Each structure stands twice: as structure tokens, then as C-alpha cells.
Amino acid sequence: MSKILVTGGSGFIGGELVNSLVKKGHEVISFDILHNNKSSDFQQFNGSILNPYDLDKAVKNCDMIVHLAAMVGVELTEKKRLECLEINIQGTKFILDAAVKQKVKKVFFSSSSEVYGDQEIIPIKEDAQLKPKSNYGITKMVGEEYLKAYSNFYGFDYNIFRFFNLYGGNQRPEFVIPKFKKAIDNNEKLKIYGDGKQIRSYCNILDAIDGINRIIGNGKKNTTYNIGNNNDPISVIDLANKMVNLSKKNIKIEKISFEKSDRSAKREIYKRQPDISKIIQDLKYSPKINIDKGLKQLFSN
Ligand SMILES: NC(=O)c1ccc[n+]([C@@H]2O[C@H](COP(=O)([O-])OP(=O)(O)OC[C@H]3O[C@@H](n4cnc5c(N)ncnc54)[C@H](O)[C@@H]3O)[C@@H](O)[C@H]2O)c1
Structure with missing residues (x-):
């Protein structure tokens, strides 16, 4: 079992993921600027990903980081462009710095279908040329590039999740x-x-959590996966x-x-609409x- 830090652990995806990782027997630290969960099944660390000091403390002795914290929602992130660039790009860079400093073995980054923009070939495969149209999409594309460059330079492993339109009970009301x-x-x-x-093509949160868990468990090294439901x-x-x-x-x-x-x-x-043949083939995912x-x-x- 591993010690895993989940950033954005109080959010829509993070909340579900933390619970499922705990159920699988992992030691989990939820890192978020807000905490709304009184559970004692996992550690909660109140802090901002824009604060390297908080991150260093929280990441200590972790084997893996699942980085979900972000400013989300295309409308909000267009209104608060600068804040979005700071949280989604600078915040990601601080996570990667902490990962290097604390010798984390693997980092998982939550990207978005927004990185694809408009594509001619639908369903969209992971190797499509990225053409983000929104500020948010650009921040996710830059986050992916930082992750790959850090992995290449410092030698830790990574996976990227590109989520396609998830939905479920505790989602933010803007979606x-x-x-x-x-x-x-x-x-x-x-x-x-x-x-x-x-x-x-909407994907239920429980299917998405199943996809994330499969990637955390057995995802191919340094690989990007679409997570969605193309049915x-x-x-x-x-x-x-x-x-x-x-x-x-x-x-x-x-x-x-x-x-x-x-x-x-x-x-x-x-x-x-996602092409999910890669996650099906590699990991037997089936929404x-x-x-x-x-x-x-x-x-x-
Ligand atoms: N929900 C979707 O359909 C979807 C689609 C594509 C990508 N994503 C990505 O998945 C991730 C999680 O999304 P979500 O839907 O759970 O969003 P969410 O807004 O519910 O969760 C994000 C969490 O990040 C936290 N956070 C924000 N800024 C922070 C900071 N500076 N420091 C620490 N914590 C901070 C928030 O408090 C929140 O709990 C995000 O990276 C998002 O871009 C989600």
C-alpha cells in the first residue's frame, strides 16, 4: 500500500477519490484550501498549492501525488484569468518542485478534454494535436508540458488523466x-x-473514479489517458x-x-467525445x- 497525497481532496473528484483510495487500504492525505470533511479515515492538510512551504510539509514521505487542485469551470476561469494562470500553472509547478524535493516516485496530473479544442476527428484520441481555445484549456496544456519536462529532467514517473465531462452528486453548481x-x-x-x-459525452463520477484507480494501479509509465464514457x-x-x-x-x-x-x-x-480505446486496452476500463x-x-x- 502507498502513501498518497491528493491535492483538491475536498473537491468533486477529490472527495470521491480520497474515499476510494482509503477503502483500498492506502494511507491518504487530502490537501486542499478548503476542508469540509470530518472523516478521521485520512489526514487533512489545509493549505494552498501556491504555498511551497505547505506543500513541502504535506508531501513529506509520500510515494505518489494525485494533483487535482485547480481553478475549474470555463466561465470562472475566463473571468479570473490571472488567478487561473497562477493556480493552474504556478501551483502545478510548485507541486512538481515539492515532488522532486521529497523524492516522490510518481505524479498523476488531472488535465481536461479542453486541451483538445475543436477537432476534426471525433471521437478524440490522446495523440490528437492540442488546440485549446480557453484560458483554462491553455493552463491544462502547460501543466501537462511542465509535468513531462520535470519527469524527463528529474526522473520521476507520471500519468495524465484527460477527463471528459464528468458529472455526479457533489459537482460544482456551474457545470x-x-x-x-x-x-x-x-x-x-x-x-x-x-x-x-x-x-x-457525459461520464458518471463513479466510472471516472474506477478509471483513475486503474491508472494509479497499473497505468503504463509516462502515459496520457482519456477518461470518459463514449457510449x-x-x-x-x-x-x-x-x-x-x-x-x-x-x-x-x-x-x-x-x-x-x-x-x-x-x-x-x-x-x-472521447476515444477511450487506450484505457480499455491497457487497463480493461469499461464505463x-x-x-x-x-x-x-x-x-x-
Ligand atoms: N469535473 C470535470 O468534469 C473535470 C473535467 C476536466 C478536468 N477536471 C479537472 O479535475 C480536477 C478536479 O476537478 P473537480 O471537478 O473536482 O473540481 P472542484 O472545483 O470540485 O475541486 C477542485 C478543488 O481544488 C481546491 N483548490 C483550488 N485552488 C486551490 C489551491 N490554491 N490550493 C489548494 N486547493 C485548491 C478547491 O478548494 C477544490 O476543493 C481539476 O484539476 C479539473 O481541472 C475536471
Whole structure:
């Protein structure tokens, strides 16, 4: 069993991951600027990834780091561009410095499908040329490059997770599924930006955690993996209709043009679906929760 530091351990993915690593018998330290969990099953370290002193203390004697802490959400990260660059790039560099100093054996970095931007070949494979359109996507691409350069220079191993549109219970409210769910709960209309034909392939958090655990356990050395579910690509408008139908409420769906919203058509990605053949082949990953089942679970909670 290993001693593993999870940055962003209080977040949506981090919270689930910490619990599953503890269940597998690992010694886990959750490192986050916020702590909202009273569990005594793992150590909680309150600190910022922008503070090298905090990091050095927390990373001491760890075998691995799973680096999830970041500023997330394309809207927020466009509004707070400088803060996003600092947290996602400088913060990642400080993690890598701490990893080198404390002789960590392996670092896992959470990247995003945002690094791909618009692609002609869909589903998207890991070796596609990266063309991020958002500030957030650029920070993730730079984070990946720092990780590879550090690994190459200092000799530790790494894996990169590129997540594609995860969803589940404790996700931040800015993301589309929790946003629609909240509007439905409050009997408010659902707002869709643009024509609603943007295609996404949503992956349940529990499937994503399974993918992460497989990579932590047996991922090929210095390899990047897409983590997602490519089975049910769906347009935003169809997703909205599906959620309204599930709620059995009479809720309206309103389309809002990009000009009238705080979003920009320029950085909108129209079709996004992962090719997950690499993680299937290397690690026998197989997402099990389809979108209908996952949404039903959300509504039953
Ligand atoms: N959820 C998705 O669909 C998705 C998709 C692609 C990539 N990702 C990546 O996965 C990772 C986790 O995402 P999430 O959805 O769990 O986000 P989240 O916002 O729920 O979790 C991020 C955590 O990082 C912490 N954090 C932020 N700044 C910090 C700092 N300076 N120091 C310490 N902690 C800090 C936050 O407090 C939060 O608990 C992120 O790196 C994100 O970019 C997520």
C-alpha cells in the first residue's frame, strides 16, 4: 500500500477519490484550501498549492501525488484569468518542485478534454494535436508540458488523466448537469446558450473514479489517458429535455444567443467525445453507468 497525497481532496473528484483510495487500504492525505470533511479515515492538510512551504510539509514521505487542485469551470476561469494562470500553472509547478524535493516516485496530473479544442476527428484520441481555445484549456496544456519536462529532467514517473465531462452528486453548481438540476428543483426555466446542438459525452463520477484507480494501479509509465464514457453522446438541448422529462415537471427551456450571454461563441467547442480505446486496452476500463441511469440516480438523491 502507498502513501498518497491528493491535492483538491475536498473537491468533486477529490472527495470521491480520497474515499476510494482509503477503502483500498492506502494511507491518504487530502490537501486542499478548503476542508469540509470530518472523516478521521485520512489526514487533512489545509493549505494552498501556491504555498511551497505547505506543500513541502504535506508531501513529506509520500510515494505518489494525485494533483487535482485547480481553478475549474470555463466561465470562472475566463473571468479570473490571472488567478487561473497562477493556480493552474504556478501551483502545478510548485507541486512538481515539492515532488522532486521529497523524492516522490510518481505524479498523476488531472488535465481536461479542453486541451483538445475543436477537432476534426471525433471521437478524440490522446495523440490528437492540442488546440485549446480557453484560458483554462491553455493552463491544462502547460501543466501537462511542465509535468513531462520535470519527469524527463528529474526522473520521476507520471500519468495524465484527460477527463471528459464528468458529472455526479457533489459537482460544482456551474457545470451543466448540476445547473439544470438546480433550476428544475427551483421550478425555474433551463437556459441554453447558442442553438443547444453542442454534443457532449457525459461520464458518471463513479466510472471516472474506477478509471483513475486503474491508472494509479497499473497505468503504463509516462502515459496520457482519456477518461470518459463514449457510449451516449448527446446534445445540450436533448440533455435538457431528458432532465425535464425525468423530473416530470412542466419546465420551459430557453435558448439564449451567445451575444446576450456572458459566454463567447469563439471559445465554444461544438463536439466533444472521447476515444477511450487506450484505457480499455491497457487497463480493461469499461464505463458502466449510462446517462439515463446516472441522471435517474441524481434525481432520486
Ligand atoms: N469535473 C470535470 O468534469 C473535470 C473535467 C476536466 C478536468 N477536471 C479537472 O479535475 C480536477 C478536479 O476537478 P473537480 O471537478 O473536482 O473540481 P472542484 O472545483 O470540485 O475541486 C477542485 C478543488 O481544488 C481546491 N483548490 C483550488 N485552488 C486551490 C489551491 N490554491 N490550493 C489548494 N486547493 C485548491 C478547491 O478548494 C477544490 O476543493 C481539476 O484539476 C479539473 O481541472 C475536471
